[in-house]
Amino acid sequence: MGKKYFISDTHIGERGKIDDFEEKEENFCMLLKNIIEDNTEGDPGELVLLGDFFDFLEVSTKGQDFKDVEKKVEYIIDKIESRYSSLFSAIHEYLKAKQKIFYVCGNHDYYMLFPRIYHMVAQRMIPSEMVDLSEGYRLFQVSDYYRVCPTTSRYSGRRKIAKLGKQSNFD
Numbered sequence: 001m002g003k004k005y006f007i008s009d010t011h012i013g014e015r016g017k018i019d020d021f022e023e024k025e026e027n028f029c030m031l032l033k034n035i036i037e038d039n040t041e042g043d044p045g046e047l048v049l050l051g052d053f054f055d056f057l058e059v060s061t062k063g064q065d066f067k068d069v070e071k072k073v074e075y076i077i078d079k080i081e082s083r084y085s086s087l088f089s090a091i092h093e094y095l096k097a098k099q100k101i102f103y104v105c106g107n108h109d110y111y112m113l114f115p116r117i118y119h120m121v122a123q124r125m126i127p128s129e130m131v132d133l134s135e136g137y138r139l140f141q142v143s144d145y146y147r148v149c150p151t152t153s154r155y156s157g158r159r160k161i162a163k164l165g166k167q168s169n170f171d
Contacts, residue, residue: 009052028090039099047101047102052106056108077121081124
C-alpha cells in the first residue's frame with residue numbers, strides 16, 4: 001500500500017488579501033512530484049485533501065449576476081485556474097502518474113458535494129485525456145466529513161446544504 005499524505009485548509013482563492021497560497025504553491029507542486037517519485041504505479045500514493053482546498057467563499061463575484069450556483073462555481077474555478085495554472089498542471093501530472101487524490105469537502109468548498117459541480121471541477125483537475133475514462137474519476141474522489149467519519153454527529157448545516165441542493169435542482 002502506498003503512502004498517504006494529508007493536507008488541509010489551503011484555502012486556494014484568487015490571490016486576494018486572505019489567500020496566502022501563492023507563497024506555498026511552489027512547495028505544493030514539489031510535494032506532488034515527490035509523491036510520484038516515492039510511490040510506484042503498482043503501489044500509488046494517496047493525497048488526502050482535508051477540507052477547504054479551494055476557498056469558493058473568498059473569490060470575489062462582485063458585479064456578477066448568477067442564475068444558479070453551478071455558473072457561480074464555474075466563474076470561481078475559472079479565476080482560480082487562471083491564477084494557479086502551475087498548480088493545475090502539477091495535479092494533472094500527479095494524476096497521469098496514477099497517484100490518487102481523496103478530496104474531503106470543508107465549509108468553504110462544500111459546493112463540491114453537488115454531483116454536477118464535482119464533475120465540472122474534476123474535469124479541470126483530471127488531465128483531458130483521462131476525463132472520458134472512468135480511471136480519471138477513480139483517481140480523483142470527493143466525499144464529505146460525515147461519509148469519512150460516520151460516527152460523528154451530523155449538524156444542521158449539512159441539512160441546509162442538502163436543502164440548497166434540492167432548491168437548486170442539482171442531480
